[in-house]
Amino acid sequence: MTAEAERPAKMSPVSTAWSHRHVLDVDALSRADLELVMRTTDEMRDVLARPIPKVPALRGVSVTILFYEASTRTRVSFEVAAKNLSADVVNVAAASSSVSKGESLIDTVRTIEALGADMLVMRHAVSGAPYLAAEVFGGPVLNGGDGWHAHPTQALLDLYTLRSRLPGGSLEGRKVVILGDVLHSRVARSNIWTLTAMGADLWLCGPATLVRGFEGWAARGAAGRRFTVTSDLSAALRDADVVMALRIQKERMSSGLLPSLREYAARYGLTRAGLELASPDVIVMHPGPMNEGVEIAADVATGPRSVVTAQVANGVAVRMALLYLLAGTRAAEGGQG
């Protein structure tokens, strides 16, 4: 019990710099916020390296994980993160819940709060659903992915992974390529924000039908953000420091937006040959789950440049950091944390 009961010596008190009640998307986070999340994640990595990777920071705090879409990595990652902080976790999967009886999201969220939830993690197929939940729920809401809109914890774990892998730990001026079905990707949308905010030279690459409409984002972004949209894979990969392949959702095939899987793999799949255009130190990422042989070749997915497993491991630490920071704002508002 010792390790669990003692206050982690290395864990600093929650910074008063953190002022957000929810984490719904990354566009609400300033550069200083991002830095605070990164530093707090460093501390959580230290916790995870202990023989018993637990701290009592969220003891007595009840976290409900409400997922309306299937998930292994994100759902389990939040569950493990919350338990590592000694929170009590309740899982609610939409398929096996009364959500299937047609209850409205608002009623479900009110019910979950009345059942004792202090914090809510949710995933929903409808873009914006967590914003609606945040209006109703009395505590912090963490978005675990909503429609095509946002996946902030994925973008933050990607950022953390890149900073720990890039020489000097900086994205400034680094060429980062997001490759594939950008149109339907909440991972891409959240990453565009954080990566350009940290100074990356961001390239979006994919079939024209799947990157359409993103040119305008560069203009809407803050001044000085670097942003290129292309369907030319070679141009994108040339001297790239980072390539992030996105999952192709096979169910999109019927939409007519995608060629056949085989043709897609041939034209936009990330292969060892393609990577030879990139920097020799290129970092290969994928949010998972991967369709090996489609958007990413098997030998690239598990090759020496891949950090896919590190992304998953860092995901637990980033989510611990966010739960910890959000619990601090709860405390500041009079709850316990």
Next chain:
Amino acid sequence: MTAEAERPAKMSPVSTAWSHRHVLDVDALSRADLELVMRTTDEMRDVLARPIPKVPALRGVSVTILFYEASTRTRVSFEVAAKNLSADVVNVAAASSSVSKGESLIDTVRTIEALGADMLVMRHAVSGAPYLAAEVFGGPVLNGGDGWHAHPTQALLDLYTLRSRLPGGSLEGRKVVILGDVLHSRVARSNIWTLTAMGADLWLCGPATLVRGFEGWAARGAAGRRFTVTSDLSAALRDADVVMALRIQKERMSSGLLPSLREYAARYGLTRAGLELASPDVIVMHPGPMNEGVEIAADVATGPRSVVTAQVANGVAVRMALLYLLAGTRAAEGGQG
């Protein structure tokens, strides 16, 4: 660890007045039993108000929650209640279990006991199933809802909610209306018992097809119970102190017992206009999940007279009380509690 490890100062030893091994329906509970549940629930509300809402009362006790029907609020409510008492909780959902392989209920219950369960919470689509389980299972069985038959914890949380909201805390002579599909409602059946037992002037109101057969209940009940069945909504709502709207299950539409949802909403939906007939202090209840705009208007569901959220919150406390009382009978029979 302190709050979790110490015995709750305010929690009295389990009353020797509690003699029930199971909670299968409310009709087995005397008025003294009901009062004991209410007082114990008061103590559990105190526990829930603590910074860390946990007591070690059921430490080492294993509670299995076996649900053959989808549920969020009841399943999670039992899970949270058991965990707040420091019990170990195992969830078994029928859809993802070997129950789908055709194992009989009796075998499943024997198996769950052999796996170490000390207490069993169950929901089943077949009326009476928990009684069968109680014959086989060695420990206490709590009915979380069986078919159209009974939902005792719902009736008890409704009773607790009413007593805490009604002036003087008494139902004696209060006009309480249960509105809607009474025929298919286990919530209604259990509430009829407790509410009339506590002296309420109970009205059942709904389309004739959905309240048929209940006139006889008044005669079968104990002497002095007040009980009216009507299809006249205005007569029912006039001067009502409490209106409990029941969920319309849309899948009943095809049975021919119900008009269209729109027509149902127009004739029997609980609206602000209808409530003007009731007492100005009328209390509006719903067991959830709600079809807003059908059996209850959205502005009534979340309006100032609604106690729907309080019902959910009290549900956790009531279930803690029942688990605690039943664990006491286990202890008295030689188990630990």
Next chain:
Amino acid sequence: MTAEAERPAKMSPVSTAWSHRHVLDVDALSRADLELVMRTTDEMRDVLARPIPKVPALRGVSVTILFYEASTRTRVSFEVAAKNLSADVVNVAAASSSVSKGESLIDTVRTIEALGADMLVMRHAVSGAPYLAAEVFGGPVLNGGDGWHAHPTQALLDLYTLRSRLPGGSLEGRKVVILGDVLHSRVARSNIWTLTAMGADLWLCGPATLVRGFEGWAARGAAGRRFTVTSDLSAALRDADVVMALRIQKERMSSGLLPSLREYAARYGLTRAGLELASPDVIVMHPGPMNEGVEIAADVATGPRSVVTAQVANGVAVRMALLYLLAGTRAAEGGQG
């Protein structure tokens, strides 16, 4: 907290005799290994007999239970076993996970490890899948059943149950009958190995289509193993010391390998009349879930000779023993345990 925090006085340090990193099937276990599992299970039975059946042996160890097939008894048994040892348990059911998005087993296993899992328990419809997982996963893998191939924990709990019930605790020379659909049974395959290893006189009995091909096993086994294959139920049951009825999977009906259920029950169902041929002290087993009235008559399933419930209870103890022994090998390799 006392019982949970103290080291169990009666639990011996992990034997250095245990050298297996995984438990994928029983054929890798020597007779000395089997004896060690049995002795460790004895100790776990002592733990289960305590008022609070918990020891801190696996505190800080994260166990992920990844089941690609529906299960109650095996999944819950592992969950309870791991929690009794104070491990942290994460459940991943394939149906509600991103496995349904087509992620490969290897990726899923890598992801689960990156999420923090120290030990992996898995069930999969494909024979051999846990071997593949063990090649990728960094910690111990326990096979919870793979295809028709193996179900080692079932065979070990059956062995434990028999030794505790047979006079003298020895299988040497005892006539043991496995009855039914041997062809499709992983339970049978694993039991054949352990029972003959312990010296039993093993009989396989069923319709010719369902025992075909097993005659060769006797030849392939170690010298001296006693093994008979027959379709003659009377010959099999005569003077039997043990009869283990196997589950008939009704979905096999369409394959043409089985007669109708009624005909199967009439010819190969285990009935009270049939048991009169067996030893008066015959032990009746079934791995569950049972089709009462098909492969086993209801009065036999729950009769005085049946040890079905003991099998389930012993399953928890055996799985505790295996998790404990495997955690020891983790410790020896530098992890904690």
